[in-house]
Amino acid sequence: MRLITRMARSFVAGDTNAEAIQAVAELRSQGIMSTLDVLGESVKDRNTAEKAVAAYLELLDVIKAAGSDAHISLKLTQQGLDIDTEYCYQNVRRIVQKAGSLGTFVRIDMEGTPHTQRTLDLFSRLRQEFDNVGIVIQAYLYRSEKDINDLNKIGAKVRLCKGAYKEPKELAIKKMKDIRANYMKLAASLFREGVYPAIATHDFKLIALTKDYVAAHSIPNDKFEFQFLYGIRKKSFQKLAAEGYRVRCYVPFGTHWLPYNLRRLRERKENVWFVIKNLFKR
Numbered sequence: 230m231r232l233i234t235r236m237a238r239s240f241v242a243g244d245t246n247a248e249a250i251q252a253v254a255e256l257r258s259q260g261i262m263s264t265l266d267v268l269g270e271s272v273k274d275r276n277t278a279e280k281a282v283a284a285y286l287e288l289l290d291v292i293k294a295a296g297s298d299a300h301i302s303l304k305l306t307q308q309g310l311d312i313d314t315e316y317c318y319q320n321v322r323r324i325v326q327k328a329g330s331l332g333t334f335v336r337i338d339m340e341g342t343p344h345t346q347r348t349l350d351l352f353s354r355l356r357q358e359f360d361n362v363g364i365v366i367q368a369y370l371y372r373s374e375k376d377i378n379d380l381n382k383i384g385a386k387v388r389l390c391k392g393a394y395k396e397p398k399e400l401a402i403k404k405m406k407d408i409r410a411n412y413m414k415l416a417a418s419l420f421r422e423g424v425y426p427a428i429a430t431h432d433f434k435l436i437a438l439t440k441d442y443v444a445a446h447s448i449p450n451d452k453f454e455f456q457f458l459y460g461i462r463k464k465s466f467q468k469l470a471a472e473g474y475r476v477r478c479y480v481p482f483g484t485h486w487l488p489y490n491l492r493r494l495r496e497r498k499e500n501v502w503f504v505i506k507n508l509f510k511r
């Protein structure tokens with residue numbers, strides 16, 4: 230467990246708002262913007278969901294008080310999606326409304342396929358009322374091409390990632406080569422018809438292909454951004470920022486870090502080896 234805790238430290242900015250804001254300030258000094266995530270997901274009771282809403286409302290005040298331009302990211306299952314859709318909508322609406330009044334942008338993360346449609350529906354409903362809300366699309370899902378076409382029509386701001394959940398082969402592309410190809414196809418659709426895409430990947434090939442694409446299509450650097458996860462390949466993203474690209478770090482913090490860290494462990498076999506090797510060293 231100590232090993233997992235040690236690994237958690239590298240992917241998570243700390244437990245508290247103060248630690249998160251300090252991480253945001255450090256990133257800012259390196260030319261990198263942030264989106265803050267209060268860790269939590271799969272909430273099954275209203276008391277916990279309401280604590281999560283309160284944590285985000287408080288975080289918005291903290292961001293404002295710090296004079297920061299950080300965004301926030303949240304997961305719908307943390308806000309009560311598994312309890313009741315309307316209840317979740319009202320919770321997230323409160324956060325998006327307050328964020329809007331403070332000039333802050335809210336990104337709704339995408340979770341596993343049991344939640345995909347409900348996440349998109351809830352987002353579309355919020356989008357009718359608010360501009361300061363965006364969504365995430367996963368390039369490994371077969372359905373994503375159609376979802377992106379629909380989202381482009383409503384002027385949605387999309388973060389494009391590969392996808393981090395264990396999905397059945399009927400729903401998700403499995404070969405990395407094919408996921409990459411779909412990623413670039415979806416990215417091109419976002420650049421052509423979407424609004425301010427966020428290219429969220431640590432994959433050097435995809436980053437290089439994106440740089441080539443924007444250069445070939447004369448897309449200015451202020452029309453999109455690169456995004457990365459706290460604790461992963463930071464130096465490369467500092468370099469991208471120094472080259473003049475907009476770069477944002479996803480900064481998770483809080484005490485509910487286990488599921489987030491297990492996804493980080495699973496997506497890279499070296500991380501699993503690190504844990505196993507250290508277990509045998511003891």
Ligand SMILES: Cc1cc2nc3c(=O)[nH]c(=O)nc-3n(C[C@H](O)[C@H](O)[C@H](O)COP(=O)(O)OP(=O)(O)OC[C@H]3O[C@@H](n4cnc5c(N)ncnc54)[C@H](O)[C@@H]3O)c2cc1C
Nearest residue numbers: 338339365390391392393429430431432456457458479493
């Ligand atoms: C800003 C951001 C937001 C995201 N939001 C979501 C979301 O809402 N929903 C969702 O399903 N997924 C989300 N993801 C995760 C994403 O779907 C992938 O699981 C994750 O980014 C790994 O894929 P990759 O594109 O970075 O490429 P990979 O091919 O997995 O990684 C490329 C290289 O990056 C490094 N790397 C990647 N992952 C790790 C790791 N865990 N530990 C150490 N090094 C690593 C390694 O050097 C690896 O070789 C998000 C990712 C980012 C960057």
